[in-house]
Amino acid sequence: MMSKTLNDSQSRKEQDTSNKTNGVLLDVKDLHTYFFTEEGIVKAVDGVSFQINYDEILGLVGETGCGKSVTALSLLKLIRSPGEILSGQILFDGDDIVSKTEDEMLKIRGNSITMMFQDPMNSLNPVMKVGDQLAEVYLLHQMDNLKAELIKAREKNKRLKENLKRMKNELKTSSPDGAETLKNQIKAIKEQIKFRITITNMAHRESAALLDRIGLPNADTIINRYPHELSGGMRQRIMIAMGLACNSKLLICDEPTTALDVTIQAQILDMIRELKRKLKNSVLFITHSLGVIYELCDRVAVMYSGNIVEYGPVENIFKKPMHPYTKGLMGAIPRVTKASRESELQIIPGMVPNLIYPPNGCRFHPRCDHAMQICKEINPPLKLMENNVQVACHLFDEDKSNSTLFRKLTFEEKQEDVL
Amino acid sequence: MSLVKYTIRRILALIPILFGVLFMTFIMTRYIPGNPFMFAIGEHPTTSQIKAMNEMVERYGLNEPILVQLWMYVQKLFSGNWGVSLIIRRGTPVWSMILDVFPRTVEIALLSVGIATGIGIKAGISSAVNRNTRKDTFIRFFALMGVAIPVFWLGMILQFTFGYRLGLLPSTNYFDANLDPVPKITHLRLIDTLITGNLIAFWDTVLHLIMPVFCLSFIYLAGITRQTRSSMLEVLELDYVRTARAKGCKEKDVINKHAFRNALIPVVTVVGLGFAGLLGGAVLTETTFNLNAMGMLTIQAINSIEYDIINATIFIGTIILVSANLIIDLVYGIVDPRIRY
Ligand SMILES: Nc1ncnc2c1ncn2[C@@H]1O[C@H](COP(=O)(O)OP(=O)(O)OP(=O)(O)O)[C@@H](O)[C@H]1O
Ligand code: SF4
Numbered sequence: 001m002m003s004k005t006l007n008d009s010q011s012r013k014e015q016d017t018s019n020k021t022n023g024v025l026l027d028v029k030d031l032h033t034y035f036f037t038e039e040g041i042v043k044a045v046d047g048v049s050f051q052i053n054y055d056e057i058l059g060l061v062g063e064t065g066c067g068k069s070v071t072a073l074s075l076l077k078l079i080r081s082p083g084e085i086l087s088g089q090i091l092f093d094g095d096d097i098v099s100k101t102e103d104e105m106l107k108i109r110g111n112s113i114t115m116m117f118q119d120p121m122n123s124l125n126p127v128m129k130v131g132d133q134l135a136e137v138y139l140l141h142q143m144d145n146l147k148a149e150l151i152k153a154r155e156k157n158k159r160l161k162e163n164l165k166r167m168k169n170e171l172k173t174s175s176p177d178g179a180e181t182l183k184n185q186i187k188a189i190k191e192q193i194k195f196r197i198t199i200t201n202m203a204h205r206e207s208a209a210l211l212d213r214i215g216l217p218n219a220d221t222i223i224n225r226y227p228h229e230l231s232g233g234m235r236q237r238i239m240i241a242m243g244l245a246c247n248s249k250l251l252i253c254d255e256p257t258t259a260l261d262v263t264i265q266a267q268i269l270d271m272i273r274e275l276k277r278k279l280k281n282s283v284l285f286i287t288h289s290l291g292v293i294y295e296l297c298d299r300v301a302v303m304y305s306g307n308i309v310e311y312g313p314v315e316n317i318f319k320k321p322m323h324p325y326t327k328g329l330m331g332a333i334p335r336v337t338k339a340s341r342e343s344e345l346q347i348i349p350g351m352v353p354n355l356i357y358p359p360n361g362c363r364f365h366p367r368c369d370h371a372m373q374i375c376k377e378i379n380p381p382l383k384l385m386e387n388n389v390q391v392a393c394h395l396f397d398e399d400k401s402n403s404t405l406f407r408k409l410t411f412e413e414k415q416e417d418v419l
Numbered sequence: 420m421s422l423v424k425y426t427i428r429r430i431l432a433l434i435p436i437l438f439g440v441l442f443m444t445f446i447m448t449r450y451i452p453g454n455p456f457m458f459a460i461g462e463h464p465t466t467s468q469i470k471a472m473n474e475m476v477e478r479y480g481l482n483e484p485i486l487v488q489l490w491m492y493v494q495k496l497f498s499g500n501w502g503v504s505l506i507i508r509r510g511t512p513v514w515s516m517i518l519d520v521f522p523r524t525v526e527i528a529l530l531s532v533g534i535a536t537g538i539g540i541k542a543g544i545s546s547a548v549n550r551n552t553r554k555d556t557f558i559r560f561f562a563l564m565g566v567a568i569p570v571f572w573l574g575m576i577l578q579f580t581f582g583y584r585l586g587l588l589p590s591t592n593y594f595d596a597n598l599d600p601v602p603k604i605t606h607l608r609l610i611d612t613l614i615t616g617n618l619i620a621f622w623d624t625v626l627h628l629i630m631p632v633f634c635l636s637f638i639y640l641a642g643i644t645r646q647t648r649s650s651m652l653e654v655l656e657l658d659y660v661r662t663a664r665a666k667g668c669k670e671k672d673v674i675n676k677h678a679f680r681n682a683l684i685p686v687v688t689v690v691g692l693g694f695a696g697l698l699g700g701a702v703l704t705e706t707t708f709n710l711n712a713m714g715m716l717t718i719q720a721i722n723s724i725e726y727d728i729i730n731a732t733i734f735i736g737t738i739i740l741v742s743a744n745l746i747i748d749l750v751y752g753i754v755d756p757r758i759r760y
């Protein structure tokens with residue numbers, strides 16, 4: 001407990017100096033989200049602090065089960081029992097989300113903050129056409145645009161009808177050979193005229209257009225299908241479309257590209273980037289893939305077992321990862337070189353810790369090559385390094401004079417804490 | 420198209436089942452020792468009574484070998500003759516007896532299931548949404564009572580209170596026999612009285628039906644509420660409900676538009692089978708309120724081993740049950756697009 005508060009207050013001061021960009025959109029302070037299950041308390045998010053600036057993409061990376069999705073869900077207050085946000089603040093534009101009521105959250109979800117979910121198989125409603133699910137977003141959040149579109153469409157319809165009338169009159173007076181072409185023209189116009197145009201039609205049209213833009217062929221037919229009639233990749237793109245359609249200030253993408261092949265993945269990343277450029281909104285991008293982080297993000301937070309262990313600009317961290325866990329993650333990226341085909345992929349030894357009984361001190365210590373006595377006792381706070389990167393690791397403590405504390409642990413000593 | 424094909428296939432598959440049931444009931448009733456006339460004349464018949472009985476047995480071919488009788492029965496059935504009553508209303512065609520009572524059963528079943536479904540679904544949803552609150556506890560308490568209370572006991576309490584003590588409602592019969600007869604157009608008394616503008620008879624039937632329908636809907640309500648609650652609770656935990664919330668859907672839409680339709684399938688089963696069960700006759704309720712509908716006819720027929728009536732009621736009950744199953748399966752397909760035939 002001690003170490004967590006220390007962690008927070010220290011990192012806070014340092015972050016304030018480190019973010020020189022144009023202001024903070026989202027400021028998460030010492031967030032704790034626990035699940036009170038029958039087996040015990042799952043400390044899924046345990047003292048996480050980070051910030052997202054305006055017009056920035058922050059990557060969140062970490063092994064499976066380290067609490068990435070729970071962090072994201074907390075930002076929308078979508079944690080359901082037995083889970084609970086125990087403490088901490090989530091300041092969005094200076095407004096604390098944690099203290100908001102469910103009614104107030106309705107105005108935030110989809111409007112200010114949107115989330116694309118990780119699992120496209122289960123995240124779409126199986127008994128609703130995907131077009132309806134997508135159109136719902138437009139109807140909820142872009143009513144003004146839709147109304148404008150509706151007026152335009154109705155005017156066009158009216159013009160078409162007037163044209164039709166005029167042509168029919170002409171037909172009565174025209175010569176027999178001119179009549180043939182006129183008749184064809186009339187037929188073409190008739191096809192374009194709609195009997196009635198509703199706001200739902202507009203929402204469907206927008207949906208189809210969006211699907212088209214994110215590279216789904218035959219968008220017009222796809223909007224009339226049910227989720228089970230689509231492939232995993234198609235479903236994932238529907239999810240992405242739902243996120244993009246919201247146009248919100250903060251877009252949370254929870255591994256949106258995992259089920260997609262590389263080409264589509266690249267397209268989606270381009271879209272997110274483009275959207276960001278156009279709307280100047282911010283993105284929290286959750287992924288397992290460091291490659292995607294490198295391509296897309298401005299800054300990255302590396303998460304391990306409910307804590308953020310390294311946090312800073314992408315280039316700096318990729319150039320010189322400092323936390324042993326980050327180093328391990330980098331080592332686990334397959335590289336397409338001749339040497340790498342011959343050498344084995346480096347894997348971080350050991351298991352992801354159990355979040356009910358996490359190891360004391362630094363949660364990574366049972367798996368860390370550099371683990372020291374102090375690592376077992378004190379969870380290291382995030383500490384600002386010279387290249388604007390923050391790291392939570394005792395290797396970077398300034399005062400290492402206490403030799404008992406900074407003695408390296410043996411393998412057996414490291415395993416003592418593992419359950 | 421495939422839906423039509425599927426339905427036809429299912430209906431064809433029903434034919435052997437129906438014949439099986441018909442043969443089984445026929446043979447089983449004939450194996451009951453004695454015959455209807457023997458029951459009618461009692462334990463110490465006079466010789467003339469025995470003689471009369473034997474004549475009757477001869478006349479109706481009851482001493483022929485069983486398979487011969489079955490053959491005769493099937494022939495009769497296919498020429499549209501369901502037999503005649505031998506004892507209860509001697510000489511009356513079975514078909515017209517059923518036509519007398521079945522519409523009553525339909526009326527009672529429609530009302531009870533309709534009311535139970537309407538209230539049960541609302542209560543179940545509300546119970547699930549307000550899980551573990553006082554409202555939930557209250558609703559679950561009533562649902563549990565519906566399961567635990569025997570329907571005839573509830574009926575008797577109601578009769579005692581509203582019929583006998585307060586004198587507000589008639590406690591027995593389907594309608595007041597002193598009223599002028601109502602022409603049978605649809606055979607459903609509530610509708611016939613309305614069509615002919617006979618509001619007195621209409622109101623009289625309504626009053627007679629209040630208590631029995633209350634009893635039956637109370638019992639069915641319990642099952643529907645519990646089923647709706649549990650399947651709503653399941654669905655509300657699912658990811659796509661979270662997606663709907665994340666989109667900013669209002670809670671009302673999350674529940675009615677996204678969750679409820681997904682929770683509907685098990686509810687359809689409970690409602691459908693409940694309805695089928697009621698159409699077969701609600702023996703206890705009918706007896707308590709002396710309604711004289713399908714259930715009572717079946718019991719009377721069994722008590723006096725009226726072969727043809729037993730066969731007919733069981734046959735109709737079977738048809739209702741299998742059709743209900745078919746309809747339930749078809750409704751599944753409407754509710755859930757993943758189910759295809
Ligand atoms: N509803 C829940 N009830 C109990 N525990 C939960 C619940 N949801 C998540 N957890 C736990 O919280 C921890 C963090 O889960 P989370 O989904 O955030 O992982 P993640 O980092 O997103 O992993 P992945 O990369 O696989 O998506 C896990 O240990 C998980 O078991
Ligand atoms: S704090 Fe200690 S155990 Fe944790 S990463 Fe640093 S050296 Fe390893």
Ligand SMILES: [Mg+2]
Nearest residue numbers: 068069118254
């Ligand atoms: Mg996740």
